[in-house]
Amino acid sequence: MINPEDEVLLENKNAVVYGAGGAIGAAVARAFARDGARVFLAGRTRATLDKVASEISALGGIAEVAEVDALDEGKVEEHAAAISRKVGGLDISFNAISHGDVHGSPLLEMPFEDFARPVSTAV
Secondary structure: OOOOOOOOOOOOOEEEEEOOOOHHHHHHHHHHHHOOOEEEEEEOOHHHHHHHHHHHHHOOOEEEEEEOOOOOHHHHHHHHHHHHHHHOOOOEEEEOOOOOOOOOOOHHHOOHHHHHHHHHHHO
16 A cells, blocks of 8 residues: 555554545545554444455555444544554544535525534534
8 A cells, every 4th residue: 555655644643534434534544544544444334444444454554443423422532542542642533424414405595504514513
């Protein structure tokens, strides 16, 4: 996965990606791994996380999987603490979760709550 001729920006860094089973989260996780990070994949669906982890591992990266509901603050804190205990710290946390977001609605017809949900969920 890592090309020795490339600059490895995230070598020896630990990164957790919440929502790693989705298209954006998986792409971010692969990019972090490609740049040398050990990637902790978190999400609610084990099968999709395992697929991303297999792709990363097949290319020489390091990926671990955990089922974590990122909307449960206590579970996220437990997960981050477990990673820190295991590897000595967490350098990067990336939130790529979605929450049943509305797609395809014209902006002028979309209720403000639907428009704001992705931002309020991610904060």
